[in-house]
Amino acid sequence: MDNVIDLRSDTVTRPTEPMRAAMARADLGDDVFGDDPTVNAFQERAADLLGFPAALFVSSGTQSNLCALLSHCGRGDEYIAMWEAHLYTHEGGGAAVLGGIQPQPLPDRGDGTLDPADIEAAVKPDDPHYARTRLLCLENTFSGRVIAREQLQAATGVARKHALATHLDGARLFNAAVAGGGDPYSGARQIAEQFDSVSVCFSKGLGAPVGSLLFGSREFIGRARRWRKALGGGMRQAGVLAAAASYALDHHVERLTEDHANAALFAEALADVPGLEVGAARTNMVFARPVAGVTPPDLVERLAARGVLCTGGRPEFRFVFHLDVSRGDAERAASVVRETLAGTR
Numbered sequence: 001m002d003n004v005i006d007l008r009s010d011t012v013t014r015p016t017e018p019m020r021a022a023m024a025r026a027d028l029g030d031d032v033f034g035d036d037p038t039v040n041a042f043q044e045r046a047a048d049l050l051g052f053p054a055a056l057f058v059s060s061g062t063q064s065n066l067c068a069l070l071s072h073c074g075r076g077d078e079y080i081a082m083w084e085a086h087l088y089t090h091e092g093g094g095a096a097v098l099g100g101i102q103p104q105p106l107p108d109r110g111d112g113t114l115d116p117a118d119i120e121a122a123v124k125p126d127d128p129h130y131a132r133t134r135l136l137c138l139e140n141t142f143s144g145r146v147i148a149r150e151q152l153q154a155a156t157g158v159a160r161k162h163a164l165a166t167h168l169d170g171a172r173l174f175n176a177a178v179a180g181g182g183d184p185y186s187g188a189r190q191i192a193e194q195f196d197s198v199s200v201c202f203s204k205g206l207g208a209p210v211g212s213l214l215f216g217s218r219e220f221i222g223r224a225r226r227w228r229k230a231l232g233g234g235m236r237q238a239g240v241l242a243a244a245a246s247y248a249l250d251h252h253v254e255r256l257t258e259d260h261a262n263a264a265l266f267a268e269a270l271a272d273v274p275g276l277e278v279g280a281a282r283t284n285m286v287f288a289r290p291v292a293g294v295t296p297p298d299l300v301e302r303l304a305a306r307g308v309l310c311t312g313g314r315p316e317f318r319f320v321f322h323l324d325v326s327r328g329d330a331e332r333a334a335s336v337v338r339e340t341l342a343g344t345r
């Protein structure tokens with residue numbers, strides 16, 4: 001079908017022509033030997049931008065979080081995370097499978113934040129009955145929600161008090177930074193500087209085909225580099241991919257505001273739609289709850305048949321706005337949802 005509007009995720013974007021040109025031009029070497037100039041320059045530049053001594057280019061957000069967990073924790077150690085955190089629920093339990101690292105999931109307060117008192121209570125005493133609590137992991141944005149700086153500070157403050165390391169899954173760090181207004185690069189830095197390590201994805205809203213960066217101290221990144229190799233993530237002429245991510249860092253950060261505006265436009269257009277409770281946009285995402293007995297159970301399929309792809313029904317539907325969705329697409333998608341619910345076609 002022509003003109004499909006794919007709102008399943010911001011991971012579905014295709015590299016733009018200028019991004020492809022940047023990939024084609026990239027100077028290449030062998031990154032496992034550490035001599036790919038494009039990877040090296042990108043790592044150094046991005047680390048500098050976010051205020052870290054070092055960064056490591058990895059294949060995915062999952063690999064980045066896993067390298068972080070394996071580098072912060074050893075066998076018999078434990079990390080604290082929200083029970084819907086991506087790195088706990090959606091990454092195959094990699095840290096437990098490969099590192100013997102136990103998760104300590106905690107419920108959030110319904111707004112994507114952890115109660116500092118819950119974090120405090122979850123830190124285990126130094127006693128052989130317990131795993132050693134080593135690390136606190138947070139996520140920003142979380143399901144599109146920007147987590148306020150004070151919330152991050154409160155949580156990381158508890159971690160520091162107990163000598164825990166801190167990791168941020170900032171897959172969509174720049175969405176959070178852009179939503180904060182002002183210069184998005186310094187906004188991202190201000191969020192990132194509260195953590196010992198941060199993971200940022202370039203293959204989501206930033207529109208690169210592949211790749212994430214893990215940030216941390218030189219020593220931490222040295223450990224992560226070893227784990228990346230062990231995980232099969234040592235890529236050779238990786239500069240061809242780093243060139244795309246580097247292009248995204250220069251050209252696709254500020255435009256994230258367009259995705260946020262399109263998400264808001266879509267949510268507002270459907271605010272009163274019968275048969276669906278559509279929430280306010282959260283950065284580039286819109287979530288909608290089905291209305292029992294009214295929302296067709298096969299809404300995802302019905303929308304797909306009309307060229308609008310989304311995920312959901314478990315229980316919420318999710319619509320994600322990105323580089324390959326224009327304002328016109330957002331308007332058309334809202335009309336398709338409205339018409340489909342009204343059964344007009």
Ligand SMILES: Cc1ncc(COP(=O)(O)O)c(C=O)c1O
Pocket residue numbers: 059060061062063065086087139169171172201203
């Ligand atoms: C918050 C978050 N962290 C990590 C990841 C993992 O990224 P990847 O799909 O590149 O492994 C995702 C993927 O959607 C994510 O949403």
